[in-house]
Amino acid sequence: RPTVVFDNVEFGYDRDRQILHGLSFEVPAGDHVAIVGPSGAGKSTIGRLLFRFYDPWAGRILIDGQDISQVTQASLRALIGIVPQDSVLFNDTIGYNIAYGRDGAAQDEVVAAARDASILPLIEKLPQGFDTEVGERGLKLSGGEKQRVAIARTLLKNPPILLLDEATSALDTRTEQDILSTLKRVSEHRTTLSIAHRLSTIADSDLIYVMNEGRLAEQGTHQQLLRLDGL
Numbered sequence: 263r264p265t266v267v268f269d270n271v272e273f274g275y276d277r278d279r280q281i282l283h284g285l286s287f288e289v290p291a292g293d294h295v296a297i298v299g300p301s302g303a304g305k306s307t308i309g310r311l312l313f314r315f316y317d318p319w320a321g322r323i324l325i326d327g328q329d330i331s332q333v334t335q336a337s338l339r340a341l342i343g344i345v346p347q348d349s350v351l352f353n354d355t356i357g358y359n360i361a362y363g364r365d366g367a368a369q370d371e372v373v374a375a376a377r378d379a380s381i382l383p384l385i386e387k388l389p390q391g392f393d394t395e396v397g398e399r400g401l402k403l404s405g406g407e408k409q410r411v412a413i414a415r416t417l418l419k420n421p422p423i424l425l426l427d428e429a430t431s432a433l434d435t436r437t438e439q440d441i442l443s444t445l446k447r448v449s450e451h452r453t454t455l456s457i458a459h460r461l462s463t464i465a466d467s468d469l470i471y472v473m474n475e476g477r478l479a480e481q482g483t484h485q486q487l488l489r490l491d492g493l
């Protein structure tokens with residue numbers, strides 16, 4: 263259960279426009295931490311740096327004490343499971359989707375693991391079974407149902423760190439809240455960083471950072487931050 267640390271990170275996509283200004287924060291091992299803030303604050307940039315799509319101009323990013331510039335891409339991929347806002351599903355069954363496109367026996371194994379594992383609450387609300395065809399060929403899932411399947415398939419790979427990049431931001435608040443509280447329940451001790459839009463739906467986070475213009479503006483629990491308007 264690794265800790266994620268941003269230590270004084272300076273970064274911009276272009277030399278003449280700095281986006282992150284000495285950003286420091288920590289995701290303690292096993293905690294669910296959320297980052298909120300207005301559009302353009304630099305939230306998604308954090309995820310891109312964590313995956314090393316870009317490297318910081320200065321400062322360090324550490325996972326479990328190790329600078330990620332020393333970690334191979336393959337190891338990073340194995341360490342961090344990401345769920346983006348608009349997950350793309352295969353036009354195939356739910357089982358095929360949560361098994362990441364594996365056929366036959368390999369797929370059966372993943373589906374069995376899903377049944378055994380605690381992730382079942384994430385998908386049991388779907389009205390359909392694992393054999394249901396989705397997408398063009400079959401049932402069209404709602405945005406919320408799609409994201410449930412996407413989160414389930416990421417959790418089944420058992421990544422030590424889970425990064426939700428606006429994974430539920432496009433959904434209505436009730437659906438978002440529902441998915442996040444289920445996630446908290448089924449994946450309670452997994453180090454989780456959730457990039458979010460609305461303070462109202464991340465009440466289950468252990469810690470919330472508020473970002474503004476590439477800096478940390480506030481931090482606290484949901485209760486402590488409730489006085490902030492507009493989130």
Ligand code: ADP
Nearest residue numbers: 275276281299300301302303304305306307308
């Ligand atoms: P947020 O996720 O908080 O909405 P982002 O991290 O996506 O913010 O973006 C922060 C800033 O970086 C914005 O001003 C955005 O325009 C800029 N930006 C994002 N991606 C790129 C890019 N690929 N090239 C140049 N500028 C970018």
Ligand code: ADP
Nearest residue numbers: 351352353396397398401402403404405406408
């Ligand atoms: P929402 O209810 O949030 O508006 P939609 O039901 O409109 O979400 O789904 C968003 C888009 O994703 C739709 O165009 C839909 O056809 C498409 N879609 C839904 N499920 C799948 C799937 N399993 N595979 C591919 N595309 C899908």
